[in-house]
Amino acid sequence: MHIDLNRQSRSSLPQQISDTLEQRIASGLLPPGSRLPSVRGLALSLKVSQVTVSKAYAALAARGLIHCSHGKGCYVAAGESGQETAGDWQDRYDDYLPRAQLWHNFKDSAVAYPFHLAAIHSSLLPLREIGSTMASLVLEQPEVMAAYGNFQGDHELREVMAGHLLRRSIRVQPEELMMTSGAQQGIDLVARTFVGPGDTVYLEAPSYTGAIDVFAGRGAEMVFVPMDRDGMRVDLLTRLCDRRPPKLIYTIPSYQNPSGVTMSLSRRQRLLELARSYRCLIVEDDPFSDLYFQSPPPPAIKSMDAAGHVIYIKSFSKVLAPGCRMACVAADGNILSRLIAAKSSSDLGSPLLTQRAMLPFISGKYDAYAGKLRRQLSQRLEKATALLERHAPPGVSWITPQGGLSLWLELPASVNINRLQKLAEEKGLSFLPGDVCYAGGIPSRHIRLCYSQMTEQEQEQGMLLFLGLLQAYLQEEAAAPSGIALKL
Template identity: 35%
Template sequence: METSQYASATRRVQPSAIRELFSLLSRPDVISLAGGFPSAAALDLNGLRGATERALISSLSTAFQYCNSEGYGPLRDLIAQRAKAKGIKLDASDLLITTGSQQAIDLITRVLVNPGDRVAVEAPTYLGALQTFQFQGADVLPVPTDHEGVRVEELEALVVRHRPKLLYLIPNFANPTGYVMSLRRRKQVLSLAKTHRFFIVEDDAYGELYFEEPPPPSLFALANEEERQWVVHLASFSKILAPGLRLAWLSAPAELLRHVVVAKQLGDTHAPTLSQLAAFHYLNAGSLEPALSRLRRFYQNQARAMQRAIKTELSGTPFNARPAEGGMFYWADLPFVDTTAMLRNAIEEHGVAYVPGAAFYVGQPERTRLRLSFASASVEQIGEGIRRLARCIRWERVEASNQITRAEQLP
């Protein structure tokens, strides 16, 4: 069929050659340090089963019926109460339950962004958000980051010049970098949004997964009444409870939220009722906080295993990565190596997978970067995976040196 038969949006987002390579991960001998999803060992399966059983026993007819588009009222109440306990002024009427945070990003984008509108993002940032903005036809503008998050001076210059409609941020243990935005920069970004009238979409998927100290308060919590009119806050049960529930929530100014609810009604009408009931009974039983404590210890142990393996296996290699303080990822720099070009060799010949850093950039990517996930592999697999990665890197460096020698020997 001719491409003209399809909507123009289908040409804005192309299939990823990297994802096609990941079809090789079905091989039993390949260790994946790529996926950013919870380990099965980290899930509270018994607690989830009990919550689901209570949902079916007490609310059988409700569990298999339609639900309000905004979400199951008692669950929204519990989410709001939990937010208030953290000092966040939030009522159940201020939030919408979505089918995962990816849907929340999509809904906000469809409501706010017209083709050609400018959207600012951290460089690098979450691939799923980039694809959503591109599919909508946005002009996506990258803003440099460092270990304190988005660089505010560069952001201000971009805002003054390009007037973006929104700024998408992952301030806590960001995907892919693991960086945490400093309190100072959070306040500065809020002030910029109020002054220049652009929305901040704050994606807080990882904020609960801290190892020692929690991150600073969310931009949503820090915002005064005027600043809050420009803040959209996203949070999810996928990383802290179970991704299969497909539940997240979105808080936004009242007028914007009304439009988002209508957009959701045009999509899937409401998030899965049974999932919402299971999450309600889980939270209502007081199960979430103990589960979070266990989850933090689990991922801290995973991260330490990866740090030990990196120190042991890559100490003689120019492999630069900051120790993880939370979340699920190590963000590494491998000078003089194109990590996209190296991926096929890593998977096919060495049996290890990672995500090349180029996937997380719009415009000119940094090709020497890569993301390693310590979330879903076992401690033993992490150690062996890093050993395989080290062998692959050494092979790449030797091959690059041989190519230079051969080139120099040419007449």
Template identity: 55%
Template sequence: MHIELSRHSSTKLYSQIAVTLGDRIRSGLLTPGTKLPSVRNLSAQLSVSQVTVSKAYAELESEGLIACSQGKGCYVSAGAGKDQTGDEADLSWQLSLMDYLPRAQLWHHFNHVLPARYQFHKAAIQEELLPTREIVANAYKMLSDDPALMANYGSFSGDFGLRKALASVLNGSGMSVTAENLLITSGAQQGIDLVARTFVGPGDVVYMEAPSYTGAIDVFASRGAKIIMVPMDEEGMRVDMLTKLCDLNPPKLIYCIPAFHNPTGVTMSVRRRRQLVDLAQSYHCLIVEDDPFSSLYFNEPPPHPIKCHDQAGHVIYIRSYSKTLAPGCRIACMAAHGSVLSRLIAAKSTTDLGSPMMTQKALQPFIETRLEQHMEQLRTVLRRRLQLALTVLRKHAPAELSWNVPEGGLNLWLKLPAYADPVSLERRAEQAGVSFLPGGVCYAGEADSRHIRVSFTYPAEDKLQEGLKLLCSLIAESRTASPERKPVL
């Protein structure tokens, strides 16, 4: 178990230890009942005093994440993370294996969440709304007509025909790219990981919006980056605050989701987009523009991507087609220029020798002929579901619950009343068959948030209305559900 300590940071060492262990516990990497290293052993491993480790353990115990007993040691509390699998074998020796996963919230909240009747935790689209049958038919025809495709490796950059089709789509949104400027990846998540593994190392400064996409935080944290989160307002990331922070901590990379931001739904203004490019030029750093939602607008399209303002190759643009077409195909593209692109392709080649040809070829004809028609139909349905969700909230939500109305995307970002404890609410919601994403996992190093993210696009319309009514009642009941806990401020 690796714990990266910054001995020149203003954050106390014991607090750094507590944050790292706390993230592992909340992510489920340290399961309930796991015995933590002794104070003596961990202090020797980290070259810190035993007092420092004792303070870290005391902080974790005060948060209810671990329980310590004189003479027995410290164990992960039963209520922290997820329950154990039932395997009674003693696997405590595994903690002696060094790993470099400081947190895994994406895995914890999406792959191991208990089945729920009302699934609001997934930023996804209901299966029935996706063109999967047509894509499967394309794959079958492609394999029947040319089975030799399965006998050869594809290009590390991705199939040229698909890249050409995607370049045409991106140019329709204001960009100027060719097939040679694109790299196909296995979803946007792989794209983010390729950027991190290529350009981010221990101690490098990565700026992100506060809050931000959980999966990106996990990736940059695993590289040992110093993640600094920048507050947002109605125009997106506060570039004025970012500029002041950059004077103290020069950036290696700025990660943002400018269109229908995940999780808040906010869209970055044109002014802020241009300011970001100017700032990147000043500091010779990279901007990673993650764009999974820009085509899912409900009224007017969002502004042109940040990449459109980039003249010197500072922006790496990522657009995923997993959510809107076929999550099982795991297809996204990255647009970059110069040696930045070359290095990303080299990183991709060492990862998987190129994305699978079958899924690329299956998606190509749909993207060439049916993409825009499908997106128009999808926008109509999702706009109606947003209105359904807002109608339920306006009628049934407690007066203290608030939210912003997004202009596109998949999510609602709800601000809980002061009396509602997110941890208790999540536990009671899970028991009632309702799942949501706790806002705390959308921050780096912060355990609590008075927000939760609710996706209104994955459940069917009847489940959407039923589930939101139930969630509203659970939030209202929070006033008396956990009187022993202090409100989260």
């Protein structure tokens, strides 16, 4: 088993080992019953002492994540076995995935009420129009399928994207844009190009699960900066940077995922000033800024960037056609050149067919469509918050976002969110637990509920079912003797 250890980190080696294994267990990479390497074997593999590994295993056992017995070894909890199975060799086959929460969160998409998934219901998306364009291309210009796309992206589409961003006060030339297969690929390319083991990456607390996975995979030292109603606490970030200079700052300033918070204009300006002073990069992830319900969010940080410190990633996947996977990346100078080089070795260019299929809609119909979509999503948010106000148990709180797709709920401290999640799944419900939006096993009392990925009728049914379940959970918990597991 491979684990990247940073011997200059402030975290001890046993802590780094136990944190990595805990993340593997939580994300399903080490399923229940998996046999862990022996203490001696892992110590040799990682070039550490057996005492170091023993301390890591003891910490995991104390948290109930693994069971160890003399002569049998250590196993992930709930499924201990003393006999080797045909798949045991796979558990001991090295990989380089310290954490992988994103794929695990998508496994529950078949539930009746998938509140965990930040997506828009298909009935609200322009799928028929985009599909019709794609069908016409296949029939009338089949040669498009025989061509590799430009590594940087189709030039005509980049021209349209430059105009789209200009209307949002971001002044870029088509040559300063790169098309990617969704924002996730853009984040991954940035990390693979500029982040290495031990580099300090600052993120909002909480942050997007997919970005955390990517930075963890690069061996980054992730530092989570608390937020308030105006976004990331830049004053705290500044003090942290004095002690640990940043290599990169990752932010979702508009309708942040998962919290829904929007960063104020003054904080955006101060964040850019900080990046200038430390000569570091800001990755500005922008999937939701077009989904505002009253007034647009403050200007993008990229619109104020004159020295090339901001890599701006604008996703169109969620708002148009998730299956087409499309985003554009805006960056300057040599930063963009290196990202294009990374992309060329990653996929030889995004598919030309999907770029050409989405081009007519983005160039001619997008703004009117976005306005209609905002009204539809605003109505759904109003219904969701009305249900919360009427039926949420005491102690449940939330901040109503001004845009985006999700609600971030804080539950009473007494709620065991893992247990609640299992009870919800039994009822055909799913939600995103807040602890996956941090790294290193940071506990959270929050959950994310998306209000846009079902029909309005399904949304209401699912919300009432969930709130009823939560109410029953709290009542049973209050009545149950200490230490008795709940059965709802």
